Amino acid sequence: MSFELVYTSARRGLRPGASGFCTVAATDGIPRALQDKLESLSGYSYTESLAGSVPPVNHSHMTVRIQRTVYHVLSRIGHVKAEHTNRTNKIAHHLALTSDEIESFDDGPTAMFTDQSFWFSQWDSDPQTLPPDRLPDSYSEPVNGFSAWEEVFGDAGWAGMLGHAIASDFRSVSVIVPNGDQTMALLNEALQLVKAADQWKVCFSTFYTRQTSSAHCHWRFVMDGTSEARHLRARTQGILVDPLGSKTELPDDNPFVQAAREGRPDQAHAMAAAKIRRSGGGALSQPNGDDDEERPERPSVRRRREARLQKKAVQTRSPFDIPEEEYAHVTLEQADAGGSETKRKSSKRKNKAGLILVSVLLLAVIAILVVLGIKQLT
Amino acid sequence: MWASAHPRLYGDARLGPDVQRRFLPTRFDAGGNAIDSQGSFCSEVCCPKCHLGIPRTMFELRSIFYSILGSPGSGKSHMLATTTWQMRQALGSRFKLSISDADPDSNRQLNESEERLFFNEHPDKLATIPKTETEGDLYQPVQFGDETIWYPRPFVFVVQPLADHPRIAERDEISRAICLYDNAGEHFLPGGESSISPATQHLNISRGLLFLFDPTQHARFREACKANTNDPQILGTGRSHRQDQILHEAANRIRTHSGLAQQQKYDKPLIIVITKLDSWGPTLWPEWDTVDDPIRDARQGVAGLDLSLIESVSAQMRVIMSKLAPEFVNAAEGFANNVTYIPVSSLGRSPEVDEESGMLGIRPNEVKPVWAEVPLLYLLNQTSTGLIPAVRRSGG
Numbered sequence: 001m002s003f004e005l006v007y008t009s010a011r012r013g014l015r016p017g018a019s020g021f022c023t024v025a026a027t028d029g030i031p032r033a034l035q036d037k038l039e040s041l042s043g044y045s046y047t048e049s050l051a052g053s054v055p056p057v058n059h060s061h062m063t064v065r066i067q068r069t070v071y072h073v074l075s076r077i078g079h080v081k082a083e084h085t086n087r088t089n090k091i092a093h094h095l096a097l098t099s100d101e102i103e104s105f106d107d108g109p110t111a112m113f114t115d116q117s118f119w120f121s122q123w124d125s126d127p128q129t130l131p132p133d134r135l136p137d138s139y140s141e142p143v144n145g146f147s148a149w150e151e152v153f154g155d156a157g158w159a160g161m162l163g164h165a166i167a168s169d170f171r172s173v174s175v176i177v178p179n180g181d182q183t184m185a186l187l188n189e190a191l192q193l194v195k196a197a198d199q200w201k202v203c204f205s206t207f208y209t210r211q212t213s214s215a216h217c218h219w220r221f222v223m224d225g226t227s228e229a230r231h232l233r234a235r236t237q238g239i240l241v242d243p244l245g246s247k248t249e250l251p252d253d254n255p256f257v258q259a260a261r262e263g264r265p266d267q268a269h270a271m272a273a274a275k276i277r278r279s280g281g282g283a284l285s286q287p288n289g290d291d292d293e294e295r296p297e298r299p300s301v302r303r304r305r306e307a308r309l310q311k312k313a314v315q316t317r318s319p320f321d322i323p324e325e326e327y328a329h330v331t332l333e334q335a336d337a338g339g340s341e342t343k344r345k346s347s348k349r350k351n352k353a354g355l356i357l358v359s360v361l362l363l364a365v366i367a368i369l370v371v372l373g374i375k376q377l378t
Numbered sequence: 379m380w381a382s383a384h385p386r387l388y389g390d391a392r393l394g395p396d397v398q399r400r401f402l403p404t405r406f407d408a409g410g411n412a413i414d415s416q417g418s419f420c421s422e423v424c425c426p427k428c429h430l431g432i433p434r435t436m437f438e439l440r441s442i443f444y445s446i447l448g449s450p451g452s453g454k455s456h457m458l459a460t461t462t463w464q465m466r467q468a469l470g471s472r473f474k475l476s477i478s479d480a481d482p483d484s485n486r487q488l489n490e491s492e493e494r495l496f497f498n499e500h501p502d503k504l505a506t507i508p509k510t511e512t513e514g515d516l517y518q519p520v521q522f523g524d525e526t527i528w529y530p531r532p533f534v535f536v537v538q539p540l541a542d543h544p545r546i547a548e549r550d551e552i553s554r555a556i557c558l559y560d561n562a563g564e565h566f567l568p569g570g571e572s573s574i575s576p577a578t579q580h581l582n583i584s585r586g587l588l589f590l591f592d593p594t595q596h597a598r599f600r601e602a603c604k605a606n607t608n609d610p611q612i613l614g615t616g617r618s619h620r621q622d623q624i625l626h627e628a629a630n631r632i633r634t635h636s637g638l639a640q641q642q643k644y645d646k647p648l649i650i651v652i653t654k655l656d657s658w659g660p661t662l663w664p665e666w667d668t669v670d671d672p673i674r675d676a677r678q679g680v681a682g683l684d685l686s687l688i689e690s691v692s693a694q695m696r697v698i699m700s701k702l703a704p705e706f707v708n709a710a711e712g713f714a715n716n717v718t719y720i721p722v723s724s725l726g727r728s729p730e731v732d733e734e735s736g737m738l739g740i741r742p743n744e745v746k747p748v749w750a751e752v753p754l755l756y757l758l759n760q761t762s763t764g765l766i767p768a769v770r771r772s773g774g
Contacts, residue, residue, distance in 0.1 A: 009509065019619070020450035020564040021512045040528055045515060046508040047490060065524045082736035085451040086610065087509040172395060210396060227486075235385070238395070 003027040004130050006120050007042040008091040009083040014127040028129045033066045042092035044077045045209045055079035056180025058207035061109040071096040074112050076119045093120045108199035110188050111138040145263040148185035153243040157250045160257035161241050163193025172238035174220045176229045183221045192265035379426040384416035392429040392520050400429045428520045433480040435536050439555045443583050448590030449619035450563030453653040455507050456724040458560050459491035464751035472681035474543040480534035487515050488533050495745050504732050504739030510562040532557040552764040566624045582635040586647040586757040593658045595619045598702045609657040609728035622709040629713040647760045648714035649753045655723035674769045682769030683759050695719035723748040
């Protein structure tokens with residue numbers, strides 16, 4: 001079941017006694033833990049928003065886990081006119097969907113924002129409970145190659161860095177943009193470089209600030225002129241796409257960069273696979289002067305890395321790769337029963353191994369004694 | 379626990395992928411600083427539980443915590459900005475004390491507010507301090523498994539004697555790291571604190587409370603003043619809050635967390651700061667703009683705080699409060715033994731409504747704070763020995 005929550009500053013909130021910044025609307029029956037989490041994702045830095053001519057709207061997709069359920073949270077957070085005490089205000093509208101529900105939205109998370117009539121951009125009414133299963137119409141905006149990247153940064157190839165980051169084990173990438181006008185277009189175009197099956201796994205924020213985000217975010221669009229942009233330029237974590245302030249150059253041989261430049265996003269993964277085959281299984285070249293991959297890799301190092309990757313693939317998965325149905329129908333008793341069964345088997349195995357070890361030691365001692373006895377006799 | 383310094387060592391289990399990794403060091407340099415796994419010398423010390431950084435001065439100096447509380451829109455952020463600005467002016471020249479930011483990153487938002495009011499490039503244009511949010515810049519998310527807890531971030535200042543201070547020899551004894559917490563007013567409303575946002579737990583460790591009572595949010599104050607003012611905060615509607623309930627809620631939280639029984643009274647100072655003096659003063663306390671400066675310069679070169687004047691003004695304020703807000707006086711004096719009422723005008727004049735945005739703003743060149751620094755100086759005088767001396771008139 002999907003849940004919605006609207007958070008803004010109002011005279012009266014949904015909870016009795018609430019006023020100022022509070023929840024003014026929520027789906028009937030929303031779990032308290034989810035409500036707390038969505039409220040905590042409602043940050044909007046007004047000071048940072050002043051860096052642009054128009055305060056940007058933050059469209060984001062985050063993945064959160066509440067107890068055993070994984071929710072995909074789509075949020076629209078924006079600045080609104082002064083509130084009832086004539087002070088700055090914002091409005092955050094969140095929609096939380098379970099993994100089952102997103103399967104019916106094939107066009108990916110950005111398509112959910114195209115139905116603007118669904119998303120609240122201001123709140124003038126009394127607090128209210130929203131009906132369950134109220135969902136936006138999902139339809140993709142027509143995307144014209146990588147024209148927005150070309151227009152904003154002068155080179156469509158920069159979009160390739162975002163696709164490359166996702167293909168490289170979902171690495172985080174920050175993009176410093178001149179303003180918030182075209183971030184949705186940039187986002188839609190870059191998503192062409194992500195496999196359809198992976199699009200719901202990409203977490204993004206079109207107006208990212210560290211202070212307002214507690215969830216992991218893969219694609220972070222940061223406004224130029226903000227303290228966040230200054231922080232990133234001073235100390236980059238992950239990949240930084242900063243054509244406006246950076247002297248780094250795009251790696252021309254990167255297949256995602258090539259695909260974006262040639263306007264053939266569907267070819268990106270095929271080109272990347274071909275490149276990996278040609279280079280004997282090595283990874284794609286890294287941006288931002290990370291020259292680890294430029295050095296020829298010794299075969300022993302490669303074997304160790306491959307073994308590590310195989311082991312990792314078996315043992316760990318990204319939290320949102322685990323379908324919630326793995327949890328959903330497991331009751332606590334079943335989970336406990338399953339756990340104790342495993343514990344019993346493990347304990348039996350340990351006992352058996354111990355017995356074998358003791359027997360071997362005993363045999364060894366007897367053998368030594370026999371040898372010593374024979375020596376004494378002779 | 380320390381924060382690594384090498385650029386490759388990013389990502390922490392509690393604080394996420396964007397911060398330097400925290401670690402328990404096994405190697406140290408000659409100066410006692412930890413060395414991380416890549417051989418870099420580290421300087422930042424962190425909490426072993428939440429992994430958040432702790433300014434070094436907190437270990438080197440005695441720390442003193444104060445909490446500022448009040449209803450939404452009572453003027454906490456404005457008062458904090460003008461208080462720190464006035465303190466920066468007065469402490470050096472009159473008290474021979476230096477005041478500095480212990481951690482400029484933590485104090486960033488406060489410094490921005492000070493800049494808007496006192497260093498604005500357009501002093502004749504309306505400036506606004508944004509409404510304090512219940513999440514965001516003033517809070518730091520910490521991940522405990524699947525749970526994210528938002529801890530409030532304090533403003534930390536270091537106050538220590540200058541070279542010409544008469545007690546410079548006792549520098550270590552009298553220097554203090556002062557921690558101030560500025561919460562959104564929403565956190566003090568009943569039910570405003572949740573398990574994932576323990577935003578007001580600092581109340582328990584505070585050495586003193588500054589409760590901001592806003593007369594423009596009180597119906598009887600507004601009624602008494604509306605004939606004699608054009609302040610939009612008094613003439614507007616829908617701004618009322620039951621401020622006595624907020625004090626009761628804060629008192630309950632302090633009692634719960636510190637184990638104080640209902641019949642026991644809070645024994646630390648409770649300062650009731652009656653804000654927006656410029657809007658209610660002309661009607662209810664006409665001498666407001668001629669009141670003396672409570673900071674008295676002394677012959678020894680170090681100023682002192684005129685406690686007699688502050689206590690006399692407090693008595694006058696209590697009379698006004700008892701007449702118009704008796705329920706609040708009852709709540710304050712029922713909770714604490716030591717209650718002082720101090721009037722303050724953070725801006726010195728009423729704000730204006732910006733026609734374009736509908737927001738309240740103030741022209742920076744018209745900001746003239748009245749007694750903005752007095753509540754904090756008084757609290758320092760009452761709770762930290764020797765930092766802010768007291769002066770009593772001979773007849774007092």
